[in-house]
Amino acid sequence: MWQELTDIVVRSLLISGMATVLATSWGIPITMILTVKESKFRRALLDVANTLVAIPTVLIGLLLYLLFSRSGPLGFFGILYTPTSIALGEAILITPLIISLSASVLRETKTDIWEMAISIGATERQALVVMVTESLPKLLTAVLLGFNRAIGELGVALILGGNIKGLTRVMTTAIALEVSKGEFELALTLGGILLFVTFLVTVIVRKVGRDL
Amino acid sequence: MKNRWITIALIVILTVSVLFISIYQTRQYENVIRVTTATSLYATGLLDKLAEEFKRRYPEVSIHFIAVGSGEALRRAVRGDADMVLSHAPNLERQYLNDGVLKSGGIFAYNYLIIVGPSEDPANIAGMDPVRAMTAIYVAGEEGKAKFVSRADKSGTHARELMLWSLAGVNPLNKQWYLELGADMVQTLMVANEKGAYTLSDVSTYLKFSKRLGGLKTLIEKGDALLNVYSVYVVNSAKVPGVNEKLAEAFMKFILSEEGQKIIEGYGIVEFGRPLFNAANGDPKGELKNAWEDIAKLG
Numbered sequence: 001m002w003q004e005l006t007d008i009v010v011r012s013l014l015i016s017g018m019a020t021v022l023a024t025s026w027g028i029p030i031t032m033i034l035t036v037k038e039s040k041f042r043r044a045l046l047d048v049a050n051t052l053v054a055i056p057t058v059l060i061g062l063l064l065y066l067l068f069s070r071s072g073p074l075g076f077f078g079i080l081y082t083p084t085s086i087a088l089g090e091a092i093l094i095t096p097l098i099i100s101l102s103a104s105v106l107r108e109t110k111t112d113i114w115e116m117a118i119s120i121g122a123t124e125r126q127a128l129v130v131m132v133t134e135s136l137p138k139l140l141t142a143v144l145l146g147f148n149r150a151i152g153e154l155g156v157a158l159i160l161g162g163n164i165k166g167l168t169r170v171m172t173t174a175i176a177l178e179v180s181k182g183e184f185e186l187a188l189t190l191g192g193i194l195l196f197v198t199f200l201v202t203v204i205v206r207k208v209g210r211d212l
Numbered sequence: 213m214k215n216r217w218i219t220i221a222l223i224v225i226l227t228v229s230v231l232f233i234s235i236y237q238t239r240q241y242e243n244v245i246r247v248t249t250a251t252s253l254y255a256t257g258l259l260d261k262l263a264e265e266f267k268r269r270y271p272e273v274s275i276h277f278i279a280v281g282s283g284e285a286l287r288r289a290v291r292g293d294a295d296m297v298l299s300h301a302p303n304l305e306r307q308y309l310n311d312g313v314l315k316s317g318g319i320f321a322y323n324y325l326i327i328v329g330p331s332e333d334p335a336n337i338a339g340m341d342p343v344r345a346m347t348a349i350y351v352a353g354e355e356g357k358a359k360f361v362s363r364a365d366k367s368g369t370h371a372r373e374l375m376l377w378s379l380a381g382v383n384p385l386n387k388q389w390y391l392e393l394g395a396d397m398v399q400t401l402m403v404a405n406e407k408g409a410y411t412l413s414d415v416s417t418y419l420k421f422s423k424r425l426g427g428l429k430t431l432i433e434k435g436d437a438l439l440n441v442y443s444v445y446v447v448n449s450a451k452v453p454g455v456n457e458k459l460a461e462a463f464m465k466f467i468l469s470e471e472g473q474k475i476i477e478g479y480g481i482v483e484f485g486r487p488l489f490n491a492a493n494g495d496p497k498g499e500l501k502n503a504w505e506d507i508a509k510l511g
Contacts, residue, residue: 021227034266070454078454080293081276083247161279162246165260177279180396181255182421211219 004166005190009197012170015083016151019090023150024143027098035106036114036128046103052096057155064089065159081162086170089156094146101142108133115152137209144205148198171197224406245459248278248285249298250368252397253442255279256488258479259298265475266466273459281396283366289313289445292452295460301368303375305443306508313452315451319500320467321476321489325372325440326418327432328401328425329410334358337410342435346380349410353389359409360384363400364392373412375510376437398470401425414440416480416488417466439503442489444468468494 034042066072068080079085109131117127132139154172161168163177171194178187240498249259254277263275280288282301289297290313297314299305308314325338327345335352337345352358362384363370375385384390391409397417404411405425418430432438444464449455466472473491480488495501 017227019323069288072291075292075454081278125455162276164276167274167276177255180251180398182398182417182424199286208223210220211255 001117007166007172007194008169008174009193010082011168012151012172012194013197015087015157015170016090016147018084018087019094019150020143022087022091023095023146024062027095027146028102028139028143030104031099031106032128032132034103034123035110044151046100049096049103053100055093055096057093057153058159059155060089060093061156064092064156068160074098075090080160081164081168082162083168085160086157086168089160090150090153093153094149097149098142098146101145102139105135105138105142106131109138140205140209144202147201151198151201153195155197227328243273243459245273245296245456245463246276246278246294247275247296247298247460247463248280248288250282250285250300250442252367252369252414252417253279253298253300255301255420256480258476258489261479262467262472262475265471266463269466270459270462273352273463275463281365281367282371285368286313287306289341289447290452292447292454295447295456297447298442298447299368300440300442301371302441302443302508303371303510304366304368305445309445312448312450314445314463315448316456316461317443318464318468319441319443319492319495319504320473321442321492322500322503323415323440323489324433325369325438326413326415326430326434327410327438328404328413328418328428329385329431330427331429332408332409333429333431335410338431341430342376342432342437343379345432346376347382350377350380350384353384353387356389358406359389359391361391361393361400361404361407361409361411363397363411364394365396367396369397369412369414372440372507375507376412378510379437401428404428416484419484419486419488429471436503439500439507439509441500441504443504468492 034045064085065080067074068077068085069075070080113134114127114131117130122130152172154176157168157170157173158176161170161173162175163169171190175187175190178190253259259277266275267273278288278294281297282304285294285297286298286304286308288294290308305314327342329337334357335348337348340348349358349360351358362373391403391407393403398421399411400411401413401418401421405427408427444467446457446460446464447455449457473493476489477491478487480486492500
């Protein structure tokens with residue numbers, strides 16, 4: 001029982017962690033380009049990102065299921081029902097959120113720092129580096145919120161992972177299963193653990209962020 | 213400044229190891245049987261027990277249960293995302309058998325669905341024949357005295373409920389007293405409890421949950437029309453690519469074997485004080501097969 005519970009908690013952290021790493025690795029660079037390059041698409045793209053923040057998780061789950069399914073276009077990878085597929089799905093899920101949040105952070109730093117750096121003779125590349133390093137703590141918060149959304153979502157994990165015991169069962173799908181069994185007490189306990197673990201991660205990341 | 217680089221290095225190392233471990237996890241993926249199954253069946257714990265016993269003989273095999281509604285379980289099989297299907301919706305199963313998606317199969321267990329309702333029983337159905345009870349609920353509903361909650365989620369239980377209405381010759385769709393939820397069994401029972409409504413349920417979910425359903429009572433638990441037949445199918449690898457037919461067939465054989473049937477027969481006594489399923493034991497008189505045909509025809 002405790003062994004299985006620990007497994008589920010660790011698995012949830014790993015999968016959502018991987019999702020966050022992926023989403024950050026493409027989300028932040030996209031945002032940097034959007035912020036620095038003055039383009040008429042900038043506003044439109046941000047509107048799209050802001051809209052996609054509201055996308056239902058089951059919808060992303062279903063779309064990716066059709067993609068990763070054995071008879072789907074990416075079926076030959078065979079990644080359906082694996083932790084990797086959940087991580088990918090969650091990464092896509094939280095990308096708009098990370099873009100949206102970090103865009104406003106970078107926008108702010110841009111007016112404060114970028115203009116000044118350029119005016120005292122920095123190259124664009126140098127100005128960009130300064131801008132990003134100066135906003136690291138705030139960007140970290142954006143990334144953290146992405147992680148929290150990933151670890152708390154249900155739809156993607158359920159549809160793509162299949163809630164397989166010992167392989168793709170994460171905290172949210174375990175909660176859903178216990179509810180459907182009528183084991184409300186266990187479901188509530190799991191919910192408490194989920195929130196507690198997320199709280200710990202939040203505190204740790206904030207502490208790390210202060211050092212940056 | 214030095215501090216910052218140490219922190220960044222730590223983050224990078226951490227993330228790389230996260231990636232590494234996640235990828236490593238997906239490598240343990242051969243010798244797998246993917247079984248899509250009705251949720252109510254999975255939630256009883258019977259399948260884990262069967263898998264555990266099967267693995268004593270085939271220790272290198274992993275069995276992955278994907279618990280969804282019967283409708284989704286079959287649909288996933290068509291798309292090549294299951295090697296085996298466990299279902300209790302003959303009307304749906306028949307369709308997929310005809311299409312050739314499901315290959316061999318067999319009935320491995322049965323039990324009876326129950327009709328539960330408010331303890332005052334406004335439609336007066338206690339102990340009645342299930343089909344006549346549906347008529348009585350319909351009449352009481354029209355008079356504004358009774359309500360019925362439907363799962364409306366294309367599950368086996370939902371399919372059976374629709375069959376009961378059609379056997380009774382009445383159509384409750386779009387009636388004010390007929391609530392279509394689109395929810396699983398537990399949620400449906402909760403709504404029935406809150407609203408003082410009748411509903412159709414499987415035995416195991418109701419038993420497990422009954423302590424929270426103070427307002428509900430089991431009113432009907434017998435009757436041919438409530439017979440609930442669980443079948444196991446292997447997905448046809450000639451029709452659906454990528455199916456692990458050999459292993460799935462071995463697991464099916466085990467479920468239908470004397471040993472597997474014995475596990476099914478005794479399952480639930482410890483937890484519920486009564487068995488949850490009756491083993492089909494090869495259906496010697498063909499009664500279950502006949503019942504299956506009857507239900508399938510009505511779908």
